[in-house]
Amino acid sequence: MTTDLDRLLLIRHFERALLDLFAKGELNGTTHTCLGQEIVPVALAPLLGPDDHVFSNHRGHGHYLARFDDPAGLLAEIMGREGAVCDGVGGSQHILREGYLSTGVQGESLPVAVGAALHLRGSGALACAYIGDGTWGEGAVYESLNLAALWGLPLLVVVEHNGIAQTTPTELAMSGTIGARCAAFGVAHTALPADDVSAIRTVLTPLVAAVRTGSPLVVEFAVNRLGPHSKGDDTRSGVSELRDWYRDMSDVTGFAEADARARDLVGSVVREVKARPLSTWGRQAVRRGA
Template sequence: MKHFNDLLSSASNDQATSDYMTMSFIRQFEQRLLDMFSQGLMAGTTHTCIGQEANAVAIMGALDREIDTVWSNHRCHGHFLAYCGDAYRLFAEILGRETGVCAGRGGSQHLAWRNFFSSGIQGGLVPLAVGTAHADKEIGAITTVFLGDGTMGQGYVYEGMNLAALWNCPVLFVVEDNGIAQTTRRTAGVAGEIGQRGAPFGIRSRTINSTDIEELREAAIEAADYVRTEGKPFWLHIETVRLHAHSKGDDTRPEEELRELRKRDCLDIARNRVSGETDALDEIVRAYLDQCFETAMADPEACA
């Protein structure tokens, strides 16, 4: 099976096109998962990152994926696809096939592939992220850990931040603040300012309210470069939008609010930056995902 990166290099020769294609790849992957769920093809649940694709592309582009480690969360598909592009193995994993990322045993939320790991336990990977950052100092690698605004109530997040600051661990904390946790508004569950959570620990921080890949890339590079060169943690707080339900049908937000949020769709912003025709790019991605999906479907089941 051709790798997505080969597809990307043959179809795009500039940054804007490559960004758009990668984000379209993630969006279309997620939309297919929702279709697969409706068709009863998937066991368990799934959380799509529709609306947040630019964060994944910006952050992964700022890392050295040969050596850096990434710890993700329940909303991990975009992070994973931007990390390695392996849609075939991710489909196979979610479909419970032997050929999946974790031989079909991890499912949608529990991935382990090279230096990429995810878990559905909110914030549970923060202490591990501090650990890999500490351990990998000698090879010049940094660690990134993704969190949501609804994870700000977990005590071990702050225990991890404390140690990261105390021991100068190169950890990039990325908070994807979409303003809602399942159906609970951030305003109902989180006191104070998320962007200021790093300050009491002496952790350099930045808040960026953007869904624009170019702005996000600049912020991601600034943060990752700081972590690598200074050997210290960084708290990057991204104010973003979740454009789909938390999981499948559990979106209680009024249609009017969703309509407003859709005006911030990162894919639309990225599309407007592409000089050529984007329908053809979407079609290339669609055909590629067809192939990945059909190959995964034909693979043997893991637990048969």
């Protein structure tokens, strides 16, 4: 059985492997890793059902791996190999799978998530959109919060507030607070630390149940982005001093074994996917029931 620790470690090693592949020149384009932010999607995973629609963003590998046990499909997507989730067309930040969509423009997914929530209203399912603190610079966020509250939609907005947008610290980009902005729209807001999976679930279980009946919610997690924005563009100093669940949990019983298992699993996925033929793009093939 896959435990939360297994999932956390899978995401951690997957992201490390990507940076390693980039360093070796084996990946095309760019990628945004979620190193340090893994706890958020892992904590949320059992709170979301198969009928819920998840909207992810540019930093979405953890969101995907917490919802689907499919590191090979994701890596194949990023590497343009056979078996890729979207034939290698979308790449790291544009993925569609049943009940899951990621796209790369900041704030763009929120109105779409409102549309999905409108579709789902009354069914007990919800639309969940991951955004960052930097996303709050986009007007679409506010148009969407207004609609979600106005229409009583099952919309869960998960904010991974890592204090930095690419290279810009939040204090240079945001006046006031996310909580106050939510209050202005009459949208419930909860701020949580992202260091304890069980504690997060305890707090969120009743709140997410309320979302399902039409009370939109913004959950703001304080997280640390331990990696660069994309490949090797970190402008910060002192990143190694930031709190890291990986270090904190390293003396937990069984950690070393789980860590070795995840590292080996990712290593074998990398070897296996690299050996696959290039993906082919069936442009005209139609996908139903996305």
